[in-house]
Amino acid sequence: MNFAHLTFDHVGIRVTSLDVSERFYAKFGFIRDPEEFAPAVKACGLHHPSGLRIHLIFNGVPDPAGNVLMDVPVKRPGYTHAAFIVESIADLVHWLEREQIAITEGPVQMGHDRRIVCFVRDPDGNVLEFNEILK
Known part of the structure; x- marks a missing residue:
């Protein structure tokens, strides 16, 4: 396998509310890609005019501890x-x-x-x- 031409596709961001998160990311210029909206799997792709893409994974449950990868003393592996x-x-x-x-x-x-x-x-x-x- 040759990875010489590997490019970055998107990052998935788990959220609790698609509506709230979509409005937030829209402030930065991200808009919904109708081809990337998959409610059955709780995923919504957003794209940016620059070509960047993110997927909002809208199945998150709020945690009183905050962001479990960043805000708790035990540092678990994962994307930060x-x-x-x-x-x-x-x-x-x-x-x-x-x-x-x-x-x-x-x-x-x-x-x-x-x-x-x-x-x-x-x-x-x-x-x-x-x-x-x-x-």
Whole structure:
């Protein structure tokens, strides 16, 4: 098997409410792909004009502990966040303030000062990372 031309397809994000989550991700430009809506398996594909795709898996049950991969002392294996690249973290921060989306960490420089990162959470506590790659 040759993986030289492997590309990334999508990330699945478990949520408790399709309606609430779809509205949240729409703020970032994601829209429902009718070809990727599968209510029988509780999955809804969203696509972004940039070509990015995510699948909302809408069978989540709220947990009082929060995000069980991030907010509890025992660190279990699993995907902890999705990361996106933006042109300007400063512009993102202003936009997040206008949209009343709380920043949970950052902005801060990371990766040997190669990037500025900022973290937010979706309505279910799933972590989204935004990166400005420094030249």
